[in-house]
Amino acid sequence: MSRPEPIPPNVDAGLAAGRKIGADVIAITDGDADRCGWGDENGDFVDQLRVYALLAMYLLDVRGERGPIVKTLSTTSMLDKLGQRFGVQVIHTGVGFKYVAPAMIKYDALIGGEESGGYAFRNHVPERDGILSNLYLLDLMVRTGLRPTQLLDRLFNLVGGPHYYDRIDFRLPDLAFAAAARKGLDTAQPASVGGKKIVDKVTTDGYKFVMEDGGWLLIRFSGTEPLIRVYTETMDQGAVQAILQDGLRLAGIAG
Secondary structure (H helix, E strand, O other): OOOOOOOOOOOOHHHHHHHOOOOOOOOOOOOOOOOOEEEOOOOOOHHHHHHHHHHHHHHHHHHHOOOOEEEOOOOHHHHHHHHHHOOOOOEOOOOOHHHHHHHHHHOOOOOEEEEOEEEEEOOOOOOOOHHHHHHHHHHHHHHHOOOOHHHHHHHHHHHHOOOEEEEEEEEEOHHHHHHHHHHHHOOOOOOOEEEEEEEEEEEEOEEEEOOOOOOOOEEEEOOOOOHHHHHEEEEOOHHEEEEEEHHHHHHOOOO
C-alpha cells in the first residue's frame, strides 16, 4: 500500500458498507489505529482537515475547554479561525509528530494534530490515537444530536464557510530531479496560484505560499519517502485543482 492512511481509496470499502446499511457515521482507523478517518451519513468521506477542525470545535465549543492548539503547517487554517473565535493560542509546527508532541508538552496544549489524520489530546499521551479521536467524534454527535453533515454546517458557521482541501503525491524519479525541484522552489516567487494572489511564502518545512484570501498552497518533500507532496486548502472549491496544478509546475513536475 503506497499511502497507508485512512483516506480514499483505502477507505472505499468501509464507506460502501456504511451506505449499504444506512449508517449514521463510518468511523475508520489505519492499520495500527493511530490515525482517524471518518465518513458521513451519506457514505461520503470527510477529509482529515475537516475532522481536525471538528475535534477542535468539540473541545472548545461543545465541552467548553480551553488551551492551545498545535497544528502542523500542512493542516487546516480553520484551526486559526477557531483559535481567534475562542481566544486560544494556535502554535504552528513542521510536519510530523516529532514536532507536534514536544509542542504539546511545552504549551500544555488542548489538542495537537497533522494532515495525515493523526490527533492527540491533553490528559492523554501526546501521540496520535485514532481510536480516541473517533470516540470523541462519536461523543460530539451524541452531545449535539447532529449527524456529520450537520456538524460540518455548524463548523462552517464558526469559520466563515466551507474550506476545501486536496493533495497530490508525486514520486521522485531520481536525486537529480529532486535537487532541481528544490533549487527552483528556493527561488520561486509566484505572483499568484490558481488565480489567487500570493501574499507570503513560508519555508518552515517545505514551501508554503499563502494566498490573499487566506488559502494556501504547500509543496513539500516527504521526510520518509521519495515523494513531493503538493497540498492546498481554499474556500474557493472551483480553484482547488488549478492551485494544485500551479503547484506541480512550480516544482517542475508539469507544464
